[in-house]
Amino acid sequence: MYVAVKGGERAIDAAHAWLAEERRGDPSVPELTVAQIREQMALAVNRVMAEGSLYDPDLAALAIKQARGDLIEAVFLIRAYRTTLPRFGASRPVDTAAMAVDRRVSATFKDLPGGQVLGPTFDYTHRLLDFALAAEGTPQPAPMAPAPDEPVPHVTGLLDRDGLIEQQPADDTPAPDLTRQPLELPASRALRLQALARADEGFTLSLAYSTQRGYGRTHAFVGELRIGRVAVEVELPELGFAVEIGEVELTECDTVNQFKGSKSEPPQFTRGYGLVMGQSERKAISMSLVDRALRWQELGEDFTGAPAQDEEFVLSHCDNIQATGFLEHIKLPHYVDFQAELELVRRMRREAVQMQEAAE
Amino acid sequence: MSQSSQPETTARREWISALAKAPPGRLAALLPDLPAHEMLRAPEIGTVMVQGRIGGTGVPFNLGEMTVTRCSVRLSEGAVGHACVQGRDKAHAARAAVADALMQTGAAPQIATQVLAPLRAAAARARATRAAKAAATRVEFFTMLRGEDA
Structure with missing residues (x-):
């Protein structure tokens, strides 16, 4: 057995050396720098930050x-x-109403304070490959216009004034943290949102899509989608007051859903919420749809058995690192396990043949 | 902060913030030479858990962490400076802490005009540029003539 381990080590070292070479690719092609990836593959960087649950573009x-x-x-x-990093503390909850918005759209109201701001979006592009990008070049500078000095309030606040939408009153319940305590079910909405914020984009998208196709239907409209920068404010114990220590780019989505009312609530709109690190509107919209579908019990709706309504199913399978860790471990050596299975199958075959012979 | 009045706290909060948000290279260019200082807490990299609120206004939840670097220094004349900056740049954290300490000494007016003012102006320009680009993508709806009005 010891010999096999030594052989394995040599093979592993060689595999890793080849990996490094393959990673570099053709050496006659210039090497990518980290700064190039950060600046030019920004949405991939955003996704890694969101699902890695650590905001650090570099x-x-x-x-x-x-x-x-x-x-x-x-x-x-x-x-x-x-x-490997110590955690120094938690920020104050970020104020998304004060976001410096690059993009802000509403599918429910045409005219709204702060306006519809498209931002640097793929929407309305023709999705035709642009072969001009195959050549190097500097794009034309983006047009600028005088920026109105007016607040950009949340759209849901407009409906709130008439009492037509459920409120989310401020509250300072300490946020549960699934990176510190094992996940326990039933989970609070705050804990579900933490899990969804770092969940796999593909899984969240598919679940959200399933609710639109009728598996836990919630009739969602995008009340508002906004992307931009918010200040992060942290209480520094050595100072005794809170200081803005930086800015993060976030995508926020508030969906508005029909609600026929319950014993305690009159008919009104209800909400789903998505908040994701970086620019990731597909993920933010998906998150708010799944958040809303998971609220069926709180809102007195029927459980139809839809996957997106099933908290245990969603929360246990949304993390791609847990998923890939368990999935991929089956390719690693299971020689002893398999030897036992092999022994078992051989014995069962022997017994089956003997029974057949006895019957004849 | 028992002995400090509110305006002093506000002023210090603002300069610590400006130093924390400064691009590290820009801060180093504006404040290349640091006076003698001892490290009370050497630059240390860690994280802060960023929180959001459900629906933007409701119950707090944990969104995810961000990297930060903190540092505390004491100048030879006794002033103590603190910094907590976004990212993992130890030199940035040390320089920001020294600048915070200098702002509590006779050097304050010089730091304010030669370091903080250019940093604030650059930050305001960057913010205004993005806001102007966003404003150019603002949709100006107009109503087409409707059939029944014709």
Whole structure:
């Protein structure tokens, strides 16, 4: 057995050396820098930060380079790095109403204070490959216009004035943290949102899509989608007051849903909420649909058996690092396990043949 | 902060914030030489858990962490400076802590005009540029003539 281990080591070293070479690719092609990935693959960087649950564009870009562009592998690297860092504390909850918005659209109201701001969106592009990008070049500078100095209030506040939408009153219940305590069910909405904020985008998208197709239907409209920067304010114990220590880019989605009312609530609109690190509106919209579907019990709706309504199903399977860790471990040596299975199958076959012979 | 009045706290909060949000290279260019200082807490990299509120206004929840670097220094003349900056740049945290300490000494007016003012102006310009680009993508709806009005 010892000999096999030594042989394994040599093979592993050679495999890793080849991996490094393959990662670099053709050496006659210039090497990517971390800064190039950070600046030009920004949405991949955003996804790695969101699912890695660590906001640091340089680290996410490095992880993407190391992972050869495999984003789940990059998320894995970020999650592993995060565990090596001490946590100094928690920020004050960010104020998304004060966001410096790059983009802000509403599908429910045309005219609203602050306006419909498209921002740097893929929407309305023709989704035709642009071969001009195959050549290098500097784009034309984006047009600028005088920015109105007016607040950009949340759209849901407009409905709130008439009492037509459920309120989310401020509350200072300490936020539960699934990175510190094992997940226990039933989970609070705050804990579900933490899990969804770092959940796999593809899984969240598919679940959200399933609710639109009728598996836990919630009739969602995008009340508001906004992308921009918010200040992060942290209480520094040595100072005794809170200070803005930086800014993060976030995507926020508030969906509005029909609600026929319950014993205690009159008919009104209800809400789903999505908040994701970086620019990731597909994920933010998906998150708010899944959040809303998971609220069936709180809102007195029927459980139709839809996957998106099933808290245990959603929360146990939404994390791509847990999922890939368990999935991929089956490719690692299971020689002893398999030897036992082999022994069992041989014995069962022997017994089956003997029974057959006895019957004849 | 028992002995400090509210305006002093506000002023210090603002300069600590400006130093924390400064691009590290820009801060180093504006404040290249640091006076003698001892490290009370050497630059240390860690995280802060960023929180959001459900629906933007409701119950807090944990969104995810961000990297930060903190540092505390004491100048030879006794002033103590603190910093907590976004990211993992130890030199940035140390320089920001020294600048916070200097702002509590006779050097304050010089730091305010030569370091803080350019940082604030650059931050305001960057913010205004993004806001102007966003404003150019604002949709100006107009109502087409409706059939029944014709």
